[in-house]
Every structure is written in C-alpha cells, then in structure tokens.
Amino acid sequence: xxxxxxxxxxxxxxxxxxxxxxxxxxxxxxxxxxxxxxxxxxxxxxxxxxxxxxxxxxxxxxxx
Ligand code: SF4
Numbered sequence: 001x002x003x004x005x006x007x008x009x010x011x012x013x014x015x016x017x018x019x020x021x022x023x024x025x026x027x028x029x030x031x032x033x034x035x036x037x038x039x040x041x042x043x044x045x046x047x048x049x050x051x052x053x054x055x056x057x058x059x060x061x062x063x064x
Contacts, residue, residue, distance in 0.1 A: 009058035
C-alpha cells in the first residue's frame with residue numbers, strides 16, 4: 001500500500017500522527033510528513049484509522 005496526502009486538504013490537525021506515529025509526523029510548522037510512504041502490512045490497521053479519523057479526509061491509501 002502507498003500513502004497519499006492531499007496537502008491542499010490537510011489542516012495539520014495531527015490526528016494521523018496519533019493514530020499511526022510510525023507513518024505520520026507533524027513538523028514544527030504543523031505540516032504533516034510521511035515517514036513511510038509504503039508502510040508494511042502490519043501497520044495497515046493504524047493507517048486505516050488515520051484515514052478514517054482525518055478531519056479533512058486528506059489521507060488516501062493506494063493499493064499496489
Ligand atoms: S489528520 Fe488529516 S488534516 Fe490532520 S495532519 Fe493528518 S492528514 Fe492533515
């Protein structure tokens with residue numbers, strides 16, 4: 001799976017970092033960074049939570 005963030009939608013709430021800190025990290029300016037663009041399957045559940053609870057629906061999982 002591959003993580004894609006729509007940076008126009010992201011408002012830096014940081015929920016994603018709380019759900020999947022292995023994958024998402026906010027920098028000092030409140031911009032989200034993707035630490036693992038292709039996270040391993042064992043992180044799927046966490047990533048799915050981050051997708052679900054992102055307030056602006058800015059995160060997408062692309063398969064393949
Ligand atoms: S939860 Fe969504 S809006 Fe908040 S930082 Fe993550 S991607 Fe951006």
